[in-house]
Amino acid sequence: MDAIELLEKDHDKVENYFTQVEQGVTPAKGKMLFKNIYHELSVHAIVEEQVFYPSLGGKPEFKDLLKDAFSEHAEVKQQLGEVAFMEPGSAEWTKALGKIWKEIQHHIEDEEEKLFPKCREVLSEKELKVLGAELKEAKISKLDSELLSMPLGFAKDAEIAGAQAS
Numbered sequence: 001m002d003a004i005e006l007l008e009k010d011h012d013k014v015e016n017y018f019t020q021v022e023q024g025v026t027p028a029k030g031k032m033l034f035k036n037i038y039h040e041l042s043v044h045a046i047v048e049e050q051v052f053y054p055s056l057g058g059k060p061e062f063k064d065l066l067k068d069a070f071s072e073h074a075e076v077k078q079q080l081g082e083v084a085f086m087e088p089g090s091a092e093w094t095k096a097l098g099k100i101w102k103e104i105q106h107h108i109e110d111e112e113e114k115l116f117p118k119c120r121e122v123l124s125e126k127e128l129k130v131l132g133a134e135l136k137e138a139k140i141s142k143l144d145s146e147l148l149s150m151p152l153g154f155a156k157d158a159e160i161a162g163a164q165a166s
């Protein structure tokens with residue numbers, strides 16, 4: 001799997017979780033879905049920021065796209081941190097997650113329609129494959145990383161999710 005295929009697969013996974021949220025959830029299912037969303041997005045953002053984006057950073061044609069990407073990640077992270085303290089399945093929670101999903105969709109669109117096609121132009125197939133392997137490796141190590149902090153009350157769940165994933 002090359003780098004782009006791997007990142008798009010992550011995007012699809014997150015989309016699936018948000019689609020389930022949109023269909024309406026019980027508090028228990030909402031809690032589980034939020035945990036999965038938080039976990040998936042944390043690992044995805046970390047490996048993009050630490051492995052994928054820096055691999056493109058030196059190239060001027062990526063500068064503006066990457067600047068936007070970093071600030072959009074930061075925005076989503078902050079908002080997810082706020083949702084972590086809301087009652088899963090409540091009207092407030094559903095509304096906040098709906099807003100976050102809109103922003104993430106915009107970000108995913110930018111990546112899949114602008115950033116990734118540019119990568120395919122600039123990087124060779126071999127480079128993308130190597131980068132894909134690096135991302136995969138980084139994802140596995142980040143699952144146990146201290147960087148993957150969860151807001152209060154979710155820490156234990158994150159450990160369980162990490163254990164299941166490895």
Ligand SMILES: [Fe+2]
Pocket residue numbers: 007011044048108111
């Ligand atoms: Fe992404």
Ligand SMILES: [Fe+2]
Pocket residue numbers: 045048069073107111
């Ligand atoms: Fe991203």
